[in-house]
Amino acid sequence: MDKADTHPGAPAIGIEGLRKSFGDLEVLGGIDLTVARGEVVCVIGPSGSGKSTLLRCVNMLEEPSAGRISVAGAEVTDPDVDIDRVRRRIGMVFQSFNLFPHLTALDNLTIAQRRVLGRSRPEAEKVARANLVRVGLTDKEASYPAQLSGGQQQRVAIARALSMEPELMLFDEPTSALDPELVGDVLAVMRQLADEGMTMLVVTHEMSFAREVADRVVFMDEGAVVEQGAPEQVIGNPQHRRTRVFLARVLDPAAAEVGEL
Numbered sequence: 001m002d003k004a005d006t007h008p009g010a011p012a013i014g015i016e017g018l019r020k021s022f023g024d025l026e027v028l029g030g031i032d033l034t035v036a037r038g039e040v041v042c043v044i045g046p047s048g049s050g051k052s053t054l055l056r057c058v059n060m061l062e063e064p065s066a067g068r069i070s071v072a073g074a075e076v077t078d079p080d081v082d083i084d085r086v087r088r089r090i091g092m093v094f095q096s097f098n099l100f101p102h103l104t105a106l107d108n109l110t111i112a113q114r115r116v117l118g119r120s121r122p123e124a125e126k127v128a129r130a131n132l133v134r135v136g137l138t139d140k141e142a143s144y145p146a147q148l149s150g151g152q153q154q155r156v157a158i159a160r161a162l163s164m165e166p167e168l169m170l171f172d173e174p175t176s177a178l179d180p181e182l183v184g185d186v187l188a189v190m191r192q193l194a195d196e197g198m199t200m201l202v203v204t205h206e207m208s209f210a211r212e213v214a215d216r217v218v219f220m221d222e223g224a225v226v227e228q229g230a231p232e233q234v235i236g237n238p239q240h241r242r243t244r245v246f247l248a249r250v251l252d253p254a255a256a257e258v259g260e261l
């Protein structure tokens with residue numbers, strides 16, 4: 001059995017004692033977090049608290065300073081693991097879309113399928129078209145990213161990730177670069193994915209999405225998990241002062257400034 005193989009009983013993501021420093025700056029100070037298969041976990045917290053770094057460690061875009069991370073039982077922090085094989089199982093969607101500007105929407109969806117999975121062009125296009133339908137962009141396959149709205153570009157980015165048939169998806173503030181009127185379409189696609197049973201780890205400032213869609217909300221501050229639980233608990237009835245201060249700022253910026261807390 002290869003170290004990159006999936007273990008049927010293992011959680012989708014297992015994180016133990018994760019630490020990450022950049023030089024002298026400790027950004028993650030020991031994170032323990034498990035995401036079950038099919039679970040939707042939303043990570044919330046102030047800017048600079050380490051949310052993106054946590055996500056980036058899961059697929060080893062950042063190398064942890066200490067700790068262990070496994071994805072479906074394959075330990076990504078094991079230096080001997082074939083990390084590219086594990087990464088193929090993980091879809092990642094960034095704030096800034098990261099589409100290839102010189103490729104059409106369709107080609108953005110087929111390139112990795114062909115290069116990484118070895119699919120033929122017709123096979124890759126079939127999968128790509130099915131995923132463009134899934135995100136509501138049937139008529140945009142010939143458009144270049146610059147010809148699409150931010151919300152459409154982000155849905156292309158989601159369809160691109162889905163075309164690799166990932167076992168889990170990581171989202172890093174997928175709607176925070178969008179104009180408010182474009183946010184809803186992207187969240188609707190994410191909600192649909194959650195309903196279909198996709199395992200999702202989502203960094204977001206969209207509290208209503210977290211409330212409705214997340215199975216669990218994790219509040220991070222200063223590189224640590226401060227509290228976690230059901231959304232109605234963490235967002236509706238937070239136990240820690242830091243969580244209350246953060247939520248007050250996000251949900252009602254004006255009130256937080258006059259110091260109602």
Ligand SMILES: Nc1ncnc2c1ncn2[C@@H]1O[C@H](COP(=O)(O)OP(=O)(O)OP(=O)(O)O)[C@@H](O)[C@H]1O
Pocket residue numbers: 022025027045046047048049050051052053054
């Ligand atoms: N490559 C890097 N080199 C040095 N410092 C970094 C690097 N990446 C992140 N940091 C620092 O690590 C800390 C955590 O950053 P991170 O991007 O994980 O925070 P975040 O919670 O995602 O914040 P935001 O909500 O603003 O996206 C910040 O202080 C940031 O400046």
Ligand SMILES: [Mg+2]
Pocket residue numbers: 051052053172173
């Ligand atoms: Mg971030």
